[in-house]
Amino acid sequence: xxxxxxxxxxxxxxxxxxxxxxxxxxxxxxxxxxxxxxxxxxxxxxxxxxxxxxxxxxxxxxxxxxxxxxxxxxxxxxxxxxxxxxxxxxxxxxxxxxxxxxxxxxxxxxxxxxxxxxxxxxxxxxxxxxxxxxxxxxxxxxxxxxxxxxxxxxxxxxxxxxxxxxxxxxxxxxxxxxxxxxxxxxxxxxxxxxxxxxxx
Amino acid sequence: xxxxxxxxxxxxxxxxxxxxxxxxxxxxxxxxxxxxxxxxxxxxxxxxxxxxxxxxxxxxxxxxxxxxxxxxxxxxxxxxxxxxxxxxxxxxxxxxxxxxxxxxxxxxxxxxxxxxxxxxxxxxxxxxxxxxxxxxxxxxxxxxxxxxxxxxxxxxxxxxxxxxxxxxxxxxxxxxxxxxxxxxxxxxxxxxxxxxxxxx
Numbered sequence: 001x002x003x004x005x006x007x008x009x010x011x012x013x014x015x016x017x018x019x020x021x022x023x024x025x026x027x028x029x030x031x032x033x034x035x036x037x038x039x040x041x042x043x044x045x046x047x048x049x050x051x052x053x054x055x056x057x058x059x060x061x062x063x064x065x066x067x068x069x070x071x072x073x074x075x076x077x078x079x080x081x082x083x084x085x086x087x088x089x090x091x092x093x094x095x096x097x098x099x100x101x102x103x104x105x106x107x108x109x110x111x112x113x114x115x116x117x118x119x120x121x122x123x124x125x126x127x128x129x130x131x132x133x134x135x136x137x138x139x140x141x142x143x144x145x146x147x148x149x150x151x152x153x154x155x156x157x158x159x160x161x162x163x164x165x166x167x168x169x170x171x172x173x174x175x176x177x178x179x180x181x182x183x184x185x186x187x188x189x190x191x192x193x194x195x196x197x198x199x200x
Numbered sequence: 201x202x203x204x205x206x207x208x209x210x211x212x213x214x215x216x217x218x219x220x221x222x223x224x225x226x227x228x229x230x231x232x233x234x235x236x237x238x239x240x241x242x243x244x245x246x247x248x249x250x251x252x253x254x255x256x257x258x259x260x261x262x263x264x265x266x267x268x269x270x271x272x273x274x275x276x277x278x279x280x281x282x283x284x285x286x287x288x289x290x291x292x293x294x295x296x297x298x299x300x301x302x303x304x305x306x307x308x309x310x311x312x313x314x315x316x317x318x319x320x321x322x323x324x325x326x327x328x329x330x331x332x333x334x335x336x337x338x339x340x341x342x343x344x345x346x347x348x349x350x351x352x353x354x355x356x357x358x359x360x361x362x363x364x365x366x367x368x369x370x371x372x373x374x375x376x377x378x379x380x381x382x383x384x385x386x387x388x389x390x391x392x393x394x395x396x397x398x399x400x
Contacts, residue, residue, distance in 0.1 A: 004293070004294055008248070008251050009267075011248050011251075012248045012251075012252050019233060019234070020233050021221070021229060026221040029220045034252070041215065042252065045216070046250050048215050049212065049242060050250075051211075052209065052212050052235060053238060053242050055208055056208060065235050066206055067208050068206075072206070090235075093204070097205075
């Protein structure tokens with residue numbers, strides 16, 4: 001990305017272009033916006049990033065990113081630790097929390113099993129989940145994993161690992177169907193077929 | 201953007217969402233990518249931003265962003281100071297430098313005249329340009345401004361301000377026409393009409 005902007009600015013652009021959703025062109029625009037808005041954007045964002053780098057760690061209980069360990073959710077006695085919602089990433093946890101319907105605990109796997117990408121069970125935060133189930137308080141595991149091959153493979157694998165706990169715990173999945181506000185015409189056939197089979 | 205991610209991470213997301221091209225959702229993805237790739241991305245980007253905030257300033261001659269003042273282009277005796285290419289922003293200068301066809305000097309206005317946005321002549325880096333022309337070495341001013349109403353208004357205004365220098369200096373504009381590789385079918389009528397009138 002040689003652009004005659006000088007090594008410091010070019011390094012900034014190169015790093016910005018590694019963010020998801022930014023390509024070389026939008027990274028240049030972002031770098032320029034940062035440099036033009038030094039006091040309103042560049043310096044506050046630098047501080048926010050430094051702060052995050054210094055303070056954010058992974059909760060040793062649930063695996064989420066937090067400045068506290070255990071995280072506020074794991075430490076909250078008002079949350080129901082008989083229910084664990086299993087998610088791929090923090091972003092799914094944030095989405096569940098925005099909805100606000102779930103009052104139990106979480107477990108962040110940190111990825112999904114994938115033969116293609118070489119992600120094996122030992123690469124995920126699975127032992128911790130088994131440990132939490134073994135503690136004996138868990139009654140329901142809610143699989144909030146993506147409706148993709150990797151998501152479903154991972155859900156299956158976890159269900160298999162938890163088989164030995166028999167009917168002490170229920171394993172549930174987020175319902176599949178037509179999204180709220182969704183037009184049938186815009187949906188893929190698999191979703192429509194699933195929604196039809198699961199009609200109620 | 202309450203997401204249960206904690207104040208530090210939410211502040212990071214809120215600031216990231218102010219970058220051009222990032223909305224709330226892509227800012228969440230960017231924040232997660234930064235936190236997950238702490239050593240490869242978050243820390244190097246934080247350092248690059250701190251470095252830019254500390255070192256990058258505006259060249260007092262041409263107005264471009266640089267860690268040197270005067271900037272390497274203004275200080276380069278090999279560049280032809282009889283030609284000044286007038287651009288809106290550093291991004292246009294970087295684009296010209298990527299092309300590599302121009303060997304003269306630049307002048308970065310820092311914006312365009314706009315009645316709508318309340319940008320007046322005194323908000324642009326215009327006096328510096330007049331000063332440079334007055335120094336007597338300039339023979340050509342190349343207007344590399346956007347082909348928009350604001351771009352053309354600004355070019356007109358500058359030409360007017362430079363009228364007193366009469367035929368000592370030539371004022372030229374980037375040619376308008378069909379972009380290289382451009383299909384006529386995809387172009388707006390104004391561009392086609394312009395390209396037709398300027399056929400050669």
